[in-house]
Amino acid sequence: MKVFLLLSLLAVGAHGAIPIDRRIDCQPDSESTAESCLARGCVYDETTVGPIGTPKCYMRADEIGYTANFGPGGGEILTKNKGPSSPWGDDISSIRYRISGLGNGVLNVRIGTEERRYDPAPILNLPRETLPSDETLQVDIAGTDPFAIAVKRGDGSTLFDTSIGGLIFTDQFIQIAALLPSDKMYGWGENIHQSLKHDFTRYTSWGMFARGDAPNSTDLHTANLYGVHPFYLLLEPSGKAHGVFFLNTNAQDVTTLPAPGLVYRTTGGFLDMYFFPGPTPGQVIAQYHAFIGRPFMPSYWALGYQLCRWGYKSLDDLKSRVNAVMAAGIPLDVVYADIDYMDRRKDFTTDPEKWSGFNEYIDQLHSKGMSSILIFDPAVQADYDVFQRAKDKKVSFIEWERADQVQPEIQSQYPMANDTKIMLGLVWPDRHVAFPDFLDTTTATDEWWEDEFKRYYQQVKFDGAWIDMNEPQVFYTRNTPNDEIPSNGRYPVICPKTGPDAKWDSPPYQTHAVFYYGEDAFLGQDSLCLTGLSQRGTNRMYNTRNLYGWSESRSTSAVMEKTTGRRANVISRSTFASSGRYAGHWLGDNSATWSDLRTSISEAMEFNMFGLPYVGSDVCGFKGVSNEELCLRWHQMAAFHSFYRNHNAIAYPSQDPAVWPSVAAATKKANEFRYRYLPYLYNLHYRSSTLGDTVVRPLFFEYPLDEATHEISYQFMWGPSITVAPVYTQGATSVEAYIPAADTYFSLNDHNYGSKVTTGLNIYDAPTTSNAPTFVRAKLDISAASIIPRHQSSAITTTALRALPFSYLVVPGNGAASGTLFWDDGDSIVESWKDADYVLADLTYSSVGGNSLVVNVTRGTTTIIVPTLAELEIFDYPSAPDYSSFTLNGAKISVNTQASKYSAITKVFTVAFSQRIPLNKEGVSTIRWNNVNKS
Ligand SMILES: *[C@@H]1O[C@H](CO)[C@@H](O)[C@H](O)[C@H]1NC(C)=O
Numbered sequence: 001m002k003v004f005l006l007l008s009l010l011a012v013g014a015h016g017a018i019p020i021d022r023r024i025d026c027q028p029d030s031e032s033t034a035e036s037c038l039a040r041g042c043v044y045d046e047t048t049v050g051p052i053g054t055p056k057c058y059m060r061a062d063e064i065g066y067t068a069n070f071g072p073g074g075g076e077i078l079t080k081n082k083g084p085s086s087p088w089g090d091d092i093s094s095i096r097y098r099i100s101g102l103g104n105g106v107l108n109v110r111i112g113t114e115e116r117r118y119d120p121a122p123i124l125n126l127p128r129e130t131l132p133s134d135e136t137l138q139v140d141i142a143g144t145d146p147f148a149i150a151v152k153r154g155d156g157s158t159l160f161d162t163s164i165g166g167l168i169f170t171d172q173f174i175q176i177a178a179l180l181p182s183d184k185m186y187g188w189g190e191n192i193h194q195s196l197k198h199d200f201t202r203y204t205s206w207g208m209f210a211r212g213d214a215p216n217s218t219d220l221h222t223a224n225l226y227g228v229h230p231f232y233l234l235l236e237p238s239g240k241a242h243g244v245f246f247l248n249t250n251a252q253d254v255t256t257l258p259a260p261g262l263v264y265r266t267t268g269g270f271l272d273m274y275f276f277p278g279p280t281p282g283q284v285i286a287q288y289h290a291f292i293g294r295p296f297m298p299s300y301w302a303l304g305y306q307l308c309r310w311g312y313k314s315l316d317d318l319k320s321r322v323n324a325v326m327a328a329g330i331p332l333d334v335v336y337a338d339i340d341y342m343d344r345r346k347d348f349t350t351d352p353e354k355w356s357g358f359n360e361y362i363d364q365l366h367s368k369g370m371s372s373i374l375i376f377d378p379a380v381q382a383d384y385d386v387f388q389r390a391k392d393k394k395v396s397f398i399e400w401e402r403a404d405q406v407q408p409e410i411q412s413q414y415p416m417a418n419d420t421k422i423m424l425g426l427v428w429p430d431r432h433v434a435f436p437d438f439l440d441t442t443t444a445t446d447e448w449w450e451d452e453f454k455r456y457y458q459q460v461k462f463d464g465a466w467i468d469m470n471e472p473q474v475f476y477t478r479n480t481p482n483d484e485i486p487s488n489g490r491y492p493v494i495c496p497k498t499g500p501d502a503k504w505d506s507p508p509y510q511t512h513a514v515f516y517y518g519e520d521a522f523l524g525q526d527s528l529c530l531t532g533l534s535q536r537g538t539n540r541m542y543n544t545r546n547l548y549g550w551s552e553s554r555s556t557s558a559v560m561e562k563t564t565g566r567r568a569n570v571i572s573r574s575t576f577a578s579s580g581r582y583a584g585h586w587l588g589d590n591s592a593t594w595s596d597l598r599t600s601i602s603e604a605m606e607f608n609m610f611g612l613p614y615v616g617s618d619v620c621g622f623k624g625v626s627n628e629e630l631c632l633r634w635h636q637m638a639a640f641h642s643f644y645r646n647h648n649a650i651a652y653p654s655q656d657p658a659v660w661p662s663v664a665a666a667t668k669k670a671n672e673f674r675y676r677y678l679p680y681l682y683n684l685h686y687r688s689s690t691l692g693d694t695v696v697r698p699l700f701f702e703y704p705l706d707e708a709t710h711e712i713s714y715q716f717m718w719g720p721s722i723t724v725a726p727v728y729t730q731g732a733t734s735v736e737a738y739i740p741a742a743d744t745y746f747s748l749n750d751h752n753y754g755s756k757v758t759t760g761l762n763i764y765d766a767p768t769t770s771n772a773p774t775f776v777r778a779k780l781d782i783s784a785a786s787i788i789p790r791h792q793s794s795a796i797t798t799t800a801l802r803a804l805p806f807s808y809l810v811v812p813g814n815g816a817a818s819g820t821l822f823w824d825d826g827d828s829i830v831e832s833w834k835d836a837d838y839v840l841a842d843l844t845y846s847s848v849g850g851n852s853l854v855v856n857v858t859r860g861t862t863t864i865i866v867p868t869l870a871e872l873e874i875f876d877y878p879s880a881p882d883y884s885s886f887t888l889n890g891a892k893i894s895v896n897t898q899a900s901k902y903s904a905i906t907k908v909f910t911v912a913f914s915q916r917i918p919l920n921k922e923g924v925s926t927i928r929w930n931n932v933n934k935s
C-alpha cells in the first residue's frame with residue numbers, strides 16, 4: 001500500500017502538468033495497476049477526481065512523439081523522439097508528414113511511413129472533388145519536439161491542435177490527439193449517441209469496426225455497430241463549422257476528452273486526415289460529399305411506405321398482412337420478403353412450398369403499381385449450384401492464407417470446397433457458407449454476382465435489393481470455452497489468436513471494438529478471421545473488413561441496374577464513408593423501445609451527414625413486442641425519413657399498422673401527408689445527389705448562430721423549409737418544439753393549418769390523431785422563403801400519385817418566395833446528371849406590383865411529363881384576391897371559385913384552376929392576378 005502510494009505520488013509529482021481534462025488513456029485494454037501502468041512508461045493516478053471516465057493510467061503525452069527535422073534535407077521527415085515508447089508495438093523511428101491543399105480550402109494532412117503500407121485510397125477511389133469556399137485553411141507547426149501542428153483558418157482561429165502530444169506511429173497502432181476549439185462535435189459512426197451533440201462532460205470512447213451488433217439506446221452504449229464513418233463536424237465558437245475525415249479502414253476508435261479534445265487511434269494504414277473549411281454546416285457536408293462522392297438518387301417508388309417482417313409463415317401470411325394494410329386505406333408501395341422466402345435460407349432460391357406462387361404475387365403487386373424488395377445475404381452455401389458456378393467462374397472468396405490453416409473438420413464436409421482455402425463460416429443457411437470477395441481485383445466476382453441476380457430475376461421480378469449480414473456477420477465465432485459448438489458438423493470458424501499467425505487477429509492494440517465487449521472479446525469475433533485474405537489474395541480482412549458492406553453495395557448497385565434495367569435501390573446494413581454512392585441504410589436491428597425510437601431521429605441526421613440520406617429505422621421496432629402507442633408515434637416520426645419501413649422480427653406479434661385501428665388511422669394520415677409532399681422530398685434527394693445537401697438535418701444547419709439549436713437532437717429539419725417535432729416519449733400528448741426567431745414559421749398541422757407560430761421554445765399539442773407537429777418556414781431572406789411543390793392530394797401508391805396534378809404551397813417572407821422543382825420519370829438509371837433526362841424549374845412568387853408566380857423551366861425535355869398545376873396555396877396572404885383577374889402568360893385563365901377560398905382570419909389562400917396548367921416547356925410561364933382592393 002505504501003509503495004503504491006509512493007509510486008503514484010511520484011508519478012503525479014513528475015507529470016502533474018497534464019490537466020485532468022486531457023489525459024490520454026494508457027491502459028484501456030485492461031484494469032490498470034500502478035505496476036502495470038508504470039511498466040508501460042505511463043503515469044498512474046487513482047486519487048485525483050476528474051470527469052467520468054478519467055483514465056487512471058495516462059500517457060506522458062507532452063513528451064511522446066516525434067522530432068521534426070527542419071535542417072537541410074530534413075524536409076518532411078519526423079524522427080521518434082526521446083519520449084516514452086508506444087505501449088503497443090515498436091515505434092517506427094522515421095515517418096513522414098505531408099501537408100497539401102486539395103484546392104478550395106480543403107486541406108490534407110498525411111502522416112505515415114515511407115515504406116509501402118496498406119492504403120485504402122486506391123480501393124475507395126473517391127472523386128476528391130472540391131467546392132468553392134471563401135475560407136482557407138493552413139497548417140502551422142505548433143511544436144518541433146514533440147512535433148505538433150495546428151490547423152487554422154485564415155482568420156487565425158485554431159481548429160485542430162496536436163500540441164496536446166501523444167503522436168504514436170507503430171506498424172499496428174497509430175495515435176493522434178488534438179485539442180478542439182469547442183465541444184460542439186457531431187458525427188462519428190456508426191454508434192448510438194444519446195444526443196446529437198457529443199457529450200464532453202466526460203471521457204467517452206467509441207469503437208469503429210463493422211460488426212453485426214444491434215443498437216441499444218436505453219443508456220450509454222459505446223459499441224460499434226454495423227458501419228464505420230470516421231467523420232465529424234465541429235461548430236466553432238464563432239458559429240463557423242468545419243469537418244474532419246480520417247481516411248482509414250482499419251479497426252479504429254475515438255475518445256472525446258473534456259478539454260475539449262479527441263484521441264484518434266487506428267490499427268493500420270495512415271493518418272490521412274482531410275479538413276473541410278465550411279464555413280456553414282451545410283457547406284461542410286457538401287464539401288465532404290464532393291470529396292467522398294454524393295449519394296445515389298432513389299427511385300420515386302422507393303420513397304413510398306414499405307412493409308416488411310421476418311417470420312411470415314408463408315406467402316399467404318404475407319399477403320394477408322399486406323391486404324389488411326391496403327384494406328385500411330394506408331398508402332403502401334413496397335412489399336418485402338426477408339429470408340423466409342428462400343429455400344432453407346439460401347440465396348437465389350425460393351421455398352417451393354410455403355412460397356410457391358411468389359413471382360405471380362409480385363406480378364400482381366406490379367399491376368397495382370407496387371414494388372418489392374428482397375433480402376440477399378452475401379455468403380452462399382458451399383454445396384449448391386450457385387457455389388459451383390462461382391467456382392467454375394473462378395470467383396474470389398475470402399480465404400485462408402495457407403492450406404494448413406484451413407479447418408479440415410469444415411472443409412472435408414464440402415466436396416465443392418474441399419480443394420480450396422475458402423474460409424467457410426456459419427450464417428443463416430443450414431450448412432457452411434463462403435463469403436464472396438467483392439474487392440476481387442478481377443471482374444469475376446462481380447460477373448458471377450450479376451449472373452446469379454439475373455438468373456433469380458428470371459424467376460422472381462423483384463425491384464430492389466436489401467443486403468444484410470455484410471459486416472460480414474458470422475455465427476458461433478466467439479470460440480470461448482463456454483461457446484457452444486453447434487451440432488451436425490456446424491463447426492465455427494476459429495481464428496488464430498496465439499502463435500505465429502496471431503498478428504492480425506490479436507494485434508497489440510485491439511481498439512474499443514474489443515475493450516467494449518470485455519475479457520474474451522477479440523477483433524474477429526462474430527465475423528471472419530482478420531487473417532483472412534481479400535482482394536483476391538492480395539490483402540487481408542484486417543485491413544478491409546470495414547469495406548465488406550461497402551464493396552458489396554458497390555457491386556450490388558451495379559448488378560441491380562444491369563438486372564432490372566432500372567435505377568438501383570439497395571439498402572445495406574454495413575456501410576463505410578462513401579457507401580451512399582451505392583446504397584442507403586436502415587438503422588439495423590433495433591428494439592421496440594421508446595429509446596430506440598428517440599435515437600433513430602438523431603441517427604438519421606448523422607447518416608445524412610455521412611452521405612447516406614436514404615436512411616431510416618425499422619418502424620415500431622424490430623425486436624421485442626411493439627405496442628399501439630409506440631408503433632403509432634414511430635410511424636408519425638418516420639413518415640419524414642426517406643427510408644420508411646415497418647419491420648418486425650420473427651417470434652414477435654404482428655405490428656403492421658392494420659393491427660390497431662388507431663395506428664392504422666394515424667399511419668394513413670401520416671402517409672397521406674408524406675405522399676402529398678413527395679415531390680418536395682424527391683427534390684431534396686436530387687439536391688443531395690447533385691449538390692451534396694442533406695435531406696433531414698439538424699436545426700443548427702440552418703441556424704448555426706442560434707445557440708439554442710446546437711443541442712437539439714430530436715427535432716429536425718426536413719430539407720430547408722420544414723421542421724418536424726415528433727413525439728418520442730410514452731404518454732405524451734404534446735411536444736416541445738423550438739422555432740428560431742430568425743424566421744417566421746407556419747403550422748402545417750390540421751388544427752391550426754397555415755397559422756403563424758410563436759418563436760422560441762413552446763409546447764405544441766400532439767394528439768395521437770394528428771401528424772407529428774410540422775412547421776413550414778418563411779425565410780425573411782426572400783431568396784429562401786418557401787415554395788414547396790406538392791401533389792394536389794395523396795394516393796394509395798406512388799404510381800397513382802405521379803398521375804396527380806401539382807399544388808404549390810407558397811410561404812412568403814416579406815411578400816416573396818422561391819423554390820425549385822425537380823421531376824423525372826422516377827425510375828431511370830442516372831448514369832450521369834449531365835445526360836440524365838429530367839426537368840428542373842425555378843419557382844418565384846412575388847406580390848410586388850400585383851401578384852405573380854413565375855415558373856422558369858431551366859431544363860426541359862420532351863420525354864418527361866411534369867404534372868400540371870391544379871392549385872396554388874399561399875400562406876399569410878394579406879387581402880382577398882380577385883378570382884377574375886388570373887392570367888397565364890397574359891391570357892385569361894378561369895378559376896374554380898367553388899374549390900378556391902380565402903380566409904381573412906387564417907390568411908390562407910387557395911386557388912384552384914378550372915383547367916390544369918401545363919408548366920412543362922422550357923422557358924418562363926407567368927401566372928398573374930390582382931387583389932380585390934388594389935391599394
Ligand atoms: C440494452 O442495454 C440494457 C443495459 O444498459 C439492458 O438492460 C437491455 O437488456 C439491453 N437491451 C437489449 C435489447 O439488448
Ligand SMILES: *[C@@H]1O[C@H](CO)[C@@H](O)[C@H](O)[C@H]1NC(C)=O
Binds near residue numbers: 418
Ligand atoms: C477432402 O479432403 C481431404 C484431404 O484431402 C480428404 O481426406 C477427404 O476425403 C476429402 N473429402 C471429400 C468429401 O472430398
Ligand SMILES: *[C@@H]1O[C@H](CO)[C@@H](O)[C@H](O)[C@H]1NC(C)=O
Binds near residue numbers: 854856858924
Ligand atoms: C430563367 O432562368 C434562366 C436560367 O437560369 C435565366 O437566365 C432567366 O433570367 C430566368 N428568367 C426569369 C424570368 O426568371
